[in-house]
Amino acid sequence: MTPAPRAVVVLAVIALAALVIPLGLAALAALALLVAVLVDARAARAQPQVERQAPEVLSRGIPVKVIIRAHPPTGGTVRVRQATPPGLTVAPQEGESGLEATIVAHQRGRHTLPAVATRSTGPLKLARWDHRPGGDSELRVFPDLKTARTLALAVARGRFRDQGHTARGPLGLGTEFELIRDYQPDDDIRQVNWRATARLGRPMSNQYRLEQDRDLLLLLDAGRLSAAPLGPTGMNVLDACLDAAVALGFVADELGDRTGAIAFDQEIRTALSPRRKGGQVVARTFFDLQPRPLDSDYELAFRRAEGSKRALVVVFTDLLEETAARPLVEAVPVLSRRHVVVVASPSDPALAALAQAHGDPLSDARAMIATDVLQARAKAAAQVRAAGARVLEAPPDRLPALVVAAYLRAKARAVL
Template sequence: RHTVGAVAARARGPLGLGRWHHRLEADREVLVYPDLPAARRLALAVRSGRFREEGRLTRGPLGLGTDFESIREYVPDDDVRQVNWRATQRLQRPMSNQFRVEQDRQVLLLVDAGRLMGAPLDTRTRLDAAVDAAVAVALVADVVGDRSGVVAFDRVLRRQLSARRAGGDAIVRALFDLEPVAEESDYEVAFRAVEGAKRSLIVVFTDLLEEGAARPLLDAMPVLTRKHEVIVASAADPGLAAVLRARPAAVADVYASAVALDVLAAREQVAHRLRAAGARVVEAPAGALGAACVRAYLAAKASARL
């Protein structure tokens, strides 16, 4: 949001014989939306079939799914469940069933905007990385024909947008000026906002700091995963890895390494408990979080879990 002050303009007539002075109206607020080129590049890559998923290229919005599309020749990265054994026997070469992944599924993005999300990651905050990744998932949902919505929260609901088709740009407008607050987040507030939704992919963008802070998330996860496919996404802290890679030059460096190991162990413990409750955990560097979340989303669609 930017404030533009009053503007004065002077205009001359075509023959230069007269001048007019105009003063435009008083200060006004102008909304400037981010372009988010990385998120849009991901959506374009998925649309064109150039997005690389777990080391292999996607072939457009097709996968396992349940809607039969066609029979084609087997390729090495096909799932064994796709093999059409009758066609293979008849044609004497491996053949696969091709299914169209179902469209019009619902994707709900829950963005934590509490205290922990204000932590810096290189040149931005955890919340910045979460918003970029959430928009990437929403724009890809537009491409594959799903509906997307968003809930941003801290101790209260900050933003809420119901799931809709072509929701990517609306989600950009809903989140563009979101800032973290210096309060602990209340996950129950966010979960109550989506408890009545039909089966959805729910992506929770938060920080997996340690078990005490994540307790409400851990307690609610079994309830969410009974009805929904759930991904918990968090940006990895490059500073921790840098501390562990550095050769200690003083006693203080040894202590710093020990603290970094404790933090990583606590994060892994939280991630382990979330997986045990049925969630998929995605943790990646801030710049790669969007691509990692898109991979997890497309994998859920391709395996008919959504």
């Protein structure tokens, strides 16, 4: 229990009044104030009823609403405060009789949202009492599911854009004939059925669908290189890779393909065999995957993936420089003999900006170092390509769309 500001003000007034009124009268007033504070504190001691509506699952970087309602003791008031744990941002944090706040998760994994703290004030506004009604709750922070669902929906509706171009037809050209329909303005000229057009007197197109029941295998490097930060966003390499992997899995779910995944460093940490709706399983399984300070054994992971049926294998890792990429280069032939191999690596936008910044000696020095790092990445990527894999590099916000485009092209060309 603590005195409220009003009690402090009244006590100060009594102290000043003691200079001009009899001391006994001032003492009597102070005693009356003490009794009033105790009575008010007794009323404020009753624990308020608090209801908190908070989601159990969040996506990293996506704001969601948290609503807190508090019912104060009869005649009193209550102020609520929501503490913010590391990795989360809550704004605003305090409110009178309740709170409507926005919570944003900056780190994947499991987080604990502390119980709501309340401060009740009695009816006379003379005393306060602090409470912690309710308990802590667990929040699970997933990768960027919003982008993943947006890309999957765009592919399903034929509105997926790759570098400014709209995919032709509902799901791309594909190779399996489905039906003949009226020509649409965005149809590829190769889809036009000239015989049906001549017979019916209006433009007609063949509609093809992408093959289903193909396998997609996602290999996630969770070793020391994946812990590297990417600019000022607070993301690391593994965060960006998981965003792209989940987006790719959701698109595969939409197209009826099977998705599997392997997370590895020096050992196989988790392995999921290809399955229907595997993209959703990947999101639920790997949302709390964190990098470890260990060198990754690419050959071990590739041997584990080698025995599966022919698939598109997407390796998510960081192409730092030639020496670090050597184990990857040596292991790629293990997969490329049987599978289509793509190596996806997020680039650091801040590094590219530093390489372009000039004007003073310090900026020039930073630009020179950044240029050396980018050149080392380019040499590592060239070695991986020479080993038989396709290399995709893009900033974190563009990497999901880039790997989805590569997946759709592989399906359209029937290389799976």
